[in-house]
Amino acid sequence: MKDVAVIGIGKTAFGAFPTQTLRSLALEAIGNALTDANVSPHAVEAFYLGNFAGPSFTGQNHLAPYIGQAAGFGPIPCTRFEDACASSGSAFYHAWQAVRAGLHDVVVVAGVEKMTSQNTGRVTEILAGAGDMDGEGLAGGTFPALFGMIAQRHMHQFGTTREQLAAVSVKNHANGAKNPLAHMRKNITVEQALAGKMIADPLTVYDCSLISDGAAAVVLVPVDQVGRFNERWARILSVAQTSDQVALDRKADITAFPSVRQAGLRAYQAAGIGPENIDFAELHDCFTIAEIVASEDLGFVAKGEGGPFAASGATALGGTLPINASGGLKSKGHPVGATGVGQICDLVQQIRGDAGERQVQRNRIGLAQNLGGSGGTCVVSILGAPDVR
Amino acid sequence: MKDVAVIGIGKTAFGAFPTQTLRSLALEAIGNALTDANVSPHAVEAFYLGNFAGPSFTGQNHLAPYIGQAAGFGPIPCTRFEDACASSGSAFYHAWQAVRAGLHDVVVVAGVEKMTSQNTGRVTEILAGAGDMDGEGLAGGTFPALFGMIAQRHMHQFGTTREQLAAVSVKNHANGAKNPLAHMRKNITVEQALAGKMIADPLTVYDCSLISDGAAAVVLVPVDQVGRFNERWARILSVAQTSDQVALDRKADITAFPSVRQAGLRAYQAAGIGPENIDFAELHDCFTIAEIVASEDLGFVAKGEGGPFAASGATALGGTLPINASGGLKSKGHPVGATGVGQICDLVQQIRGDAGERQVQRNRIGLAQNLGGSGGTCVVSILGAPDVR
8 A cells, every 4th residue: 555645735714605606615725725736637536525415505416526527627536425524534535545555646635515605594404414313303403412412421420511611612712713714713711601602501602613614625646756746745644434323322322432432543553653642633623522522532531531631721732732723613614524624734734834823833743533423424534744654 | 456246236126115214225225235245244344325315305414324334334434425326336436446456355335315205396406406506407407408408419410219219218118117126117119108298308208217216235345255255246347437517518519428438438448348348238318318328428339320229129138239128217217326336236137147037148248337417427337247357
């Protein structure tokens, strides 16, 4: 198998963009990534698109060739990958597999979602489709409710506090305020977070990620060919995709995500490292409790210690393990299908030292965790600087 | 790269099944394929699901782990592939790539669609999402209209007749009447077909494929491991996936599909054969004209000769090149996401000599062509008997 490099990244701003379409957002991100990589559209051999619910939000389906042909690609395989909120994480996993196996040399992976403007009144219902619509969904268990239950149980079992949840939100808002492409660039205080409108007890509006439009794209090539392209590349150390029950009520323990643990273990093993080697991470904070649980499932701290870890400042920009230096889904925004590839762009920006005000100090090895639904899918990716082996 | 075998096939009947769900259909097909292959769910290393519009038809999204976990798979990668009507053709392509590259040894590919029962009133609108909703779709150009225009132009340019279109329909109904799993098992006459209710001139209801529920699944392993499983396997000689403009109005010539030509050329080249070596074929007859055009694009006859070819009897069960011995989308049914893998099951059944009343005589090399929309995607697969190299 070959080593694989990310040689180009491109993102749109995340936010609510009434004059943009799903396709125009995707084309902007792809164009930026191709320019960054110094790759012509004609050189692209396969196109991997992550999108969760474009047909439900906009009516348009058959999205991969619809976008790929407008991007100027040739008659190449153009495929859409769907795995709920981990859709573009899954597209990234399959693209990496193809390049490392020698099936393709130059591929583009993009993620996109257009959640505002059309069908916005149905957004909660459309998102609920990532859960079990014949079970929890039928009972009104939308995602804020499901993650509210996860938070309640975590508080009950481990003494996690609302202040610790708020600490995640405050940190991610502080980071997002430094990110020019973030959806909600404003600092908040713990007091504000605690006083936020209650959505699903104990989660207030400040514990919930945003409904956003946006797109992200990356260009992958084998490391042995990086010389032809952008020399400011990052090395993919490993990618792991796993699955688990989609319905929360099928899980033995709702305070942990087996899919995240498995993906973490596989990614660490394939990269030949452990959680102690990770310098910084982008975790899937669809809700603040999700970041806390992920920090436990990925072995950054022991089970139950994610709350105190978040409140200690260790995960802040200047801490020992910065988490969501980008602002995370909470502040950067969460255009569902774009989130996985967006995280990869964030890792590469940090590894290149291009993250400006939100640059982390130790930036040699970064981890991204992209969660689908309440853990039915997880993709964990570990990237490193070119000289990390 | 390794040679890859199909060691198990499983299908549901295609039809309207009010008491079945999208998931129950998929599970039935997967269970049949695993039993046929003699493979335990725990042995499966990755799950590839083709589905076009499950979320729009049923509200349920995140379909790959939703089905995969219920099938008893472990925490493996479970991914949904969407490429309109070629969704499960695309899933098959990616699964074949992964096995031939040595990334996985035992994988399941399934396709499913549940088109009746829920949201049935919106079926034409949901299907139109496979075209350009900002262009042709906005102008009312649903698929019967688009293929009606293709037929009109083909008649104008090459003298193709309504009788030749009807010949495709009569043949496919005759074949489907012999298929116990077909949706519409009835023989029709050319006179009946010509007198059918006009849908989009010149296409009558007898020129249009069916709105069906159904699922299909296959199990793939490297040929060097077939000894562990079912010995009645078929060899995958090649699979090619291509893309082209999604909007019909972006095509220079609407009487041909460049994506089909390209996929055919690539598949022939990779298999080291030509159209003259194909013994029988399953072509994507979403409309009768599509079978005629595909028989030209794949080189079975010269451009413009598809109509006379169909009317000559050459493509009938006892003809020189039987096409759609299964009954095709016209009579077997067209549960969109299931169609691609369903065609693969049909090829394997013929290669095994298990097709009963509809068994073709020359059955060593079969070709399946799965079209997305009006040619935005095409997947061509060529399968052979174990001793074909």
